[in-house]
Amino acid sequence: MEPWFIRYPKRYRREKSELRDAGFQAREALLAKEAGIIQLHVDFFHKGKPYSVVVEYPTFYPYMPFQMVSKDIPKGRHLGEYGGAVCFLEDVHQNWEPHYTLAHIIDTQVRGVIDRNLEPSDDPTKEGLYASPASGHIRYRDNCGILVPNFSIPEGHRYGHATLSHGPHVNLKKTPSGHISKVTGTSKQDVLYTVGDDLPNLAGVDPMQLKNQGVRWVRLDRPPAAADDGILDEAIRAWPELEKPNYRNGVDITAIIFQEESTYKCKQVAWVFVVREKQLGVTEPLYFNVRADILDPQIVIARTSRTKPLTGKKVVLIGCGALGSTIGFQLGRMNLNHLVLIDGDHLKYGNLPRWIAGASATGRDKVSVLRELITDANPMINVTTHPLKFGDINQREPEQEMLNDVFDADLIIDATAEFAASHLITLLAKEHAIPCIHVSATNGGFGGIVGRYMPEPEAFCWSCMQEALYQERPEFQDDDYRIRLPATEPGEPTEVRGCFHPTFIGTGFDLDAISMQAVRLAVATLCRGAEGAYPDLDWDIAVIDLWDEDKSIPIDPKMTTYRFAGAHRLCRKPHE
The missing domain is CATH 3.40.50.720 (NAD(P)-binding Rossmann-like Domain)
Structure with a gap:
């Protein structure tokens, strides 16, 4: 399929002319264009201060919205925790309209994002009052997921052990899945949580067929600063024992626990799993992140x-x-x-x-x-x-x-x-x-x-x-x-x-x-x-x-x- 700027040349010219007429400085990434991608670096002023955004247009533009990132926009609710993605519409996939242009979005939306991040408001007429959970922006391996209990580990416990229960056909090296059935403190005799009778069919298999995998967990004081392998570095700083992998069935699994916003201004516990896979003949293990999902009946209700x-x-x-x-x-x-x-x-x-x-x-x-x-x-x-x-x-x-x-x-x-x-x-x-x-x-x-x-x-x-x-x-x-x-x-x-x-x-x-x-x-x-x-x-x-x-x-x-x-x-x- 031809790139959008070839299919819709008038729209391409309109994008550039509107940016120019608005006084914005736009630079086009030529290598990206040769690959069929339009990527623009746009500089503009807002209330006397300079700002810069990087915008990448999708194949199906203008029917699908572009993506925007920025290192200059002040941190706040409308800037992604990782990578600086700019949230310029309340729900970009619901509120985007094909007649919007980049110049229009900068003028009518991005300026407001800067103002709101500098001076947050609880007024729903000025911004959408929705949570922005950090765990939703972390990069995970596809087709993986581990269910975790709706349970808060007591504050006095900073790290400990857990049990991951999974079905007999789960490949922990490729697509880890299952549920956390037990959580203990530093001592494995200090039991903090065990799965109860209220979850009679959690594994989806006969309990006699379940397999268990040891997991170590650590608590962070805030969401991870990194969105990829760097998550484990923060965990190791919090509990140095994690630096040495504890391989079982060829993998070491670490659960990282932190508080994040789950609903507007309401924080709850979030989990992220980091899997280290032992590689034959290789010193450094393979790392990947696995998403967690909270097992809470109230979410369903x-x-x-x-x-x-x-x-x-x-x-x-x-x-x-x-x-x-x-x-x-x-x-x-x-x-x-x-x-x-x-x-x-x-x-x-x-x-x-x-x-x-x-x-x-x-x-x-x-x-x-x-x-x-x-x-x-x-x-x-x-x-x-x-x-x-x-x-x-x-x-x-x-x-x-x-x-x-x-x-x-x-x-x-x-x-x-x-x-x-x-x-x-x-x-x-x-x-x-x-x-x-x-x-x-x-x-x-x-x-x-x-x-x-x-x-x-x-x-x-x-x-x-x-x-x-x-x-x-x-x-x-x-x-x-x-x-x-x-x-x-x-x-x-x-x-x-x-x-x-x-x-x-x-x-x-x-x-x-x-x-x-x-x-x-x-x-x-x-x-x-x-x-x-x-x-x-x-x-x-x-x-x-x-x-x-x-x-x-x-x-x-x-x-x-x-x-x-x-x-x-x-x-x-x-x-x-």
Whole structure:
């Protein structure tokens, strides 16, 4: 692709002429231009003082913003901790507009940066009141990361030891990852922190398969002054013992801990890891930095604050097929306390277009695979699995254990796609005063139904819905309790190799639209009555069309919703 100044010669001339007209002295780096890069050194005066900036234009200028660094602009909130990057817009990727030029930015923004750095203000009309964490500007190796606890080491401890726990396939020389499971003081017997039961799935693997790596840590009084290998030099000055690498598995790992701004004018602990890799035949080891991420449930809740009432809730999902696997994964990523998965089937290769795992999972229990996916996405959730077909015969002992899990739930979700199982599940839910959500899809993925059934004796139930669906027949004309049927593809389900029963035709992405409505209804049900939470929906039954039956073409989702005041007049038994 041609450089931007070749593609847009008029814009290139405009940049230079505006700088000249503004009285700015601009020098172009010729070697950079020969390589297809425009780099300008610009000198200007502000309030009688000289300043200089270096600007490099991106390939896709003017649609993407240039980068600017300066050694002259006074230190402050709008100058990067390392390298002197100038923050000339509140959010450069959101606020940049293609008509901006360098001369315009210097005049309208950079002058303000100088003033604000010299005289900081808490006035949000003058500047964005956001944090600028130093750890975000350090240079790290790609594809690496270590989770650290949301824990402050007592001030009296300046250095010590820690344990990095990681999975069996982690290569510490190439892509270190894992979590800090233990922190001690100078003496390894002085335990300051150990990972607790609140993080049951932190490693994403069986705890028996975990490997541990020794780490040394040191505290700095301020963020590191360097952004690269020099970080370790500061650590060594704080604790000289670090100068000699303590190699294990070919690497030495040092954790550097310091206070930094996490939110505006609020400081919290930050971690950076430095890995020294032992090189054969080479005196000096290879250094690289590894980023840390704080393991704090509140960080997750802050991004999904309306789901805060889910904390402490228990949900049972029965059926982990095309609909249920998506429902389970989405709910599992939320801040639920406990999710129970029930399904007696194993994953087959033919399931993959409508499932969320890959070919390596074929042959395994669906509930086991789904549990791994969920706990990897959310290590703070408890997930119990029952690889059983709900209501099947000859499984009485494990079935009783499963039922014990079901009957103390806050919500039951039926995604079995089986009439008999749905009838039983919804009936048991009502008997045990547990709200229940039922979800099903039609042949071809043309449509589906999502329904909520509350446990009150006279509340509309699953059996009521079956009666209301039959109102489509001409002999029934009870307009108050009629539910239309969802769109369905004509024809019979298909039987494919590897399946013991016929299966419907349909795509995963069509079915996901139905699963997501079930997830929204589940979250709304669990949050009912909580202030500031995810609002309740104004319906209990939704009939969803994703295809036009007559034309056999996909359409924008069409949803007809219903809410009934009480039980259907023809449905008595569940209400007796």
